[in-house]
Every structure is written in C-alpha cells, then in structure tokens.
Amino acid sequence: MYSLIRPLLFRLDAEQAHNLTLQALHKAQRYKLMPTAPAISLPTRLMGLNLPNPLGLAAGLDKNGECIDALFALGFGFIEIGTVTPKPQEGNPKPRLFRLPEHQAIINRMGFNNHGIDAMIRNIENSRRQGILGINIGKNATTPIENAADDYLICLEKAYAYADYITVNISSPNTQNLRSLQGGDELSALLEALKNKQSHLRAQHGKYVPLAVKIAPDLDEAQIADIAHVVQQVEMDALIATNTTIDKSSLGKHPLSSEAGGLSGMPVREASNRVLQSLSAELHGKIPLIGVGGILQGADAVRKIELGADAVQVYSGLIYRGPDLIGECLRHLQAHKV
Template sequence: MYGLLRHFLLKTDPEKAHEMTLSMLAKSQKMGVAGLLYDHVELPTMCMGLHFRNPVGLAAGLDKNGEYIDALAALGFGFIEIGTVTPKPQDGNPKPRLFRIEEQKAIINRMGFNNKGVDYLINQVKHSQFQGILGINIGKNASTPVENALDDYLYCLERVYPFASYITVNISSPNTKNLRDLQSGEALTALLNGIKNRHSQLATQHQYYVPLVLKVAPDLDESQIDYIAKELIQFEIDGLITTNTTLSRHGVEDYPTSQEAGGLSGSPLSAMSTQILAQFAEQLDDKVALIGVGGIDNGQKAVNKIQAGASLVQLYSGLIYEGPKLIGDCVESIEQFGLN
C-alpha cells in the first residue's frame, strides 16, 4: 500500500506530506485496517528494566504532540517515542523547514521543536489506548535562555513522569539556538545534576522508577564523547540515544538542497551515527543502555547498530523512503543474526 502512495507523497511538499500521511494512518487505524497491513514481528527484548515487544522503535519527531500514538502502534513498533515537547506551545522555525534529498534517501530539517506544549501532549497520552512502551522526549522553549534551560527540562520532567515508560532529555537538536552547548563541560554537569536530583524525588513521590535517557548529536569529538560517558555513569543515567541529526553535509555536498540550514538525517548519517554509537559503547562498557538511531533504511543497518553496541534501534527518515514494512524487516534481520 505504501508503495502506491510513496510516489505521490514524494511529489508533495514534505511537511504537507507528513501531515497527510499521519492523517491517513489515523483514519485507517480507526477503521481497524492499519494493524492488518503489516506484519507484527515479536522479538521480546529487555532493556532499562522494561519489556519491549521487539527492539525496533519509532524515534521522536514524527509524532511531536502524541496525536497518533495508537495509529503508529498499529504498524508493529516495539516502542514509540513522542515529542520533542516543550513547556509552552511554540510554532518552531519559519516554513519551509523540511527538505528531501531523494537521491540519497536523506532529509534536512530545521523544524525547531514545533509543538503544542506539554499539557496538550499529556492529554493526548491520557486518551491513547496504547499499552506498550512509550518514551516522551523533552526539550526547552526557544525563548528560554540556555542558562535557564534546566527550568524547562524540570517543568516537563515533572509533568510527563506519570505518563512515560521512559523520558528522553533532548540536548542535541541543531535547530534551537545554543541547545547543543548543553552537551559539554559544566553546562552538562549542572543539567544532569539538576535533572537527576528531581528525577530521584519523583521516583520516591510516585513510588516507581521511570528510566531516564539522554539524546546526543553525532557531531562530537573524542573528548566530548569521553566526558559525556563519564557524566552518564556518574549520574546513573539509564540510557543514551545516539544520534540526533548532523550538521555535516558529507555525502550530499553536490545537491543544491544541501545548502539549506538544519540537521541532516537519513542514509548519509548511518555510518557516522553508528561510529559514535560504537565509541560510546566502548566507553560505557554496558553501564548505560544504548539506543541506535540514524540512517536505518534496511535490516542490515539495524543489525549494524546492534553489533556496535545498541540494545534497541529507532527509525524515522527510513520510514519516509521505505514505508512501514521497514519495521518488520529490521526486527527479522536482528532475529536472523541472533544478535538480540
């Protein structure tokens, strides 16, 4: 079915195509059709103390507001991550802000955390029927100075804690000014210290533990990787998602669209993100769970992430080009290679 739609969707404005696809998916789910279109491959996986139906999940960004949780679950994901959500609603960056490079199965975006705010997202989660693993990805408002970023993260953390299977702290988007400064030095230490202290209080208050995950960029050098790894261990962060989009244009330099500002995702990111994942795996020595994302558009690339040290993988851009069949292909490839 997706094969029939793909040609039309790729001829449509990327952001409109995104909205149209989600709308069609929601309608098919309500009709009871969505779950019949694709195989639901089971490959039970334990990670961060949670039971996943399979190790292939949806990355944050596709469903920023949690409006399509049930529809997306019908496609066979082992887990779903929604957001990035901020304390207050915000429009994000001016349009156009989403661009395809079809020849390389790549996407450039500068969305800028466009979302309807954390309270709206929570309301959507409350009305969802999904019983699986739900990650909620939190960020800061563009209007909040980076030196006050902790306030925004704590605001979101407190509100989403009762509704999340795990919570991801996103400090790696290139589309919010100075956000990536939080990945380094004293800024990272202060942020993790503040978040972990409040997280511990919330675990006591609610009498159950929700794993805490950090999401980082692929544009890190060895010293940054080393520092982040040590901080993750020190503050007992449960998981690390590697990676977000890249500012690099390696592999797409010859395409006019590559000059657009924003983060590059899709196939050209695959090798870079897997390399960063492997470097973190070496540093962390199984003390922190790793979730691999970036450039997975076939089963072998999912296997590559697992081989590099990931326990779970996530998809986004690959879905745009390959469709939901990619989910089952990745699960089956991981199972076939006996790496789970």
C-alpha cells in the same frame, strides 16, 4: 501499499506530506484499516522495561502524541513522541523540511514545533497506549540557554506519570545554543538536576521512570569520552546515539546542501555508528545504548546491535521505505538472534 502512495506524497511539500500521513494514520486506526503488524516476538529488556522487540520509533514523527495507537499498531517495540516543550511554539519559519531522495535523506530545521506538554498529555490520556511509550523533552526557543534546566524540569514533572521513559533532547541543531548543553560542566549540571527531580518524582508517584539523553553525531572522541564519563557519574538510564548531523559535506553540490538544519537518513549513518561504537567502548555495557540514524534496511539495524546498541530506532527510513521497513528490520534482528 506504501509503494503506491509514496509518489503522491513526494509530489507534496514535505511538511504537508508529513501532516497528511499523520492524519491518514489516525483515521486508519480509527476505522480499523491499519496494516497487519509483523508477527515477530523478540522480547528485550531495556532500562528495566520489557519490550516486545528492540525496534523503536524515534522522536520527531509524532511530536504531539496524536497517533500513539496507530504507531503501536505498526509493530514497534516502543515509540518515542515529542520533542515537546513546556509551552506551545510554532517552530522555525517555513519551509523547514526537505527531502533528498537521491541521498535517501531529510534536512529539517523544524525548531521543536509542538502544541506544548499539556496538549500532549491530553492526547496520551485519550489513547489506549498499548506499549512502551517514551516522551522526548526539550526547551522553548524563547527560554535563555542559562535557564534551560527550568524547561526540562517542567516537562519532566508533567510527563513523569504518563511516560515509560523520558528522553532529554540536548542535541537538536535547530534550537539556538542547545548543543552547548552537551559540554562537560553544562551537561553534568543539567543531568544532575534532572536525576534529583527524578528521585523526588519516584517517591511521589511510586514508580521509577528511566531517563535517557540523546546526543549528536558531530562529536569528537574527547567529547564522546566526556559524555560517557558524565552519564556514568550521574547514573543516567540510557544514551540515544544519535540525532541529526550538521555536516552536509556528503551531499556534494546538491541544490539543498546549503539549507540550514539537521541532516538525517543515509548520510548520517556512518557518523552515528562511529559515535555509537565509541560510546560502547567507553561504557563497557554499564549504560544501555539506543542506536538511531541511517537505518534504511534490516542490515542497518543489525549493524547497530553489532556496534553495541541494546535497541534501535527508525524515522527517516520510514519516509523512504514505509511500514515494510519495520518487518524487514525485525526479520533481520530475529535472524541475528538479538
């Protein structure tokens, strides 16, 4: 069905099509019109959590947790909602989302547009939440970078009771100076503060909610080694590799190549895989890895597992392939005997 709908969606502005798709998913779930999910069971242990399969939805599609039940119904082993911030914010000026079909790519400079953590929690409370739910947290654009930890701690505290795991997003290129938090001292200070808060919340709620951190693909080998050292030192529960890239050289002279924002889809695949492979070599299996970036077909998901990922996530590939990508990835992972 998606092959019939896609040409219509691609005639619309990209953000308008995104919002329309979310509305359609919500209504399809409400009226029991969702497609049948792939009947493939691949039990996976990740961060101490039991997943029905290792294929997840990356953050960004459902920023406010408005379509949780519909997204689970598609067959994902886990979904990640957000990025969410303490206070609602509009994000960057429009237009801010662009499709590049020739490259099976997307450029976005959304800027963490969301309704705020309190609105997300209300949406979670109104869902059945039948699966492993991750919440991706960030900082408000108006919060100075030196106070970024305050925003992450607010989100961590509010999200803790509702999440199965929480991801710390420090790698979006669309919030000023955010990626500076990936540096050694800054990263260590932020993650230590979050791990200390996690310990208090564990005692308060009587449950342990794992913490993952999502990093960029635009890192050199020394930076990757530093990150691997810090996450082991502070005992993070997982690393997600990677977010979007700011390197648009692969687009050549495409009319949109000069647009600001993060590039995702096929062009980020090799950079994302390079970071994933390097992290795997640095960590020696001590911290779980989630591979994301450039999964457009089942073989791409398998490749990330081969490079050291314990699980994978998709997003941009869904825009170009639709729900068929989910079944294809699961079949390839099953054949690979994940």
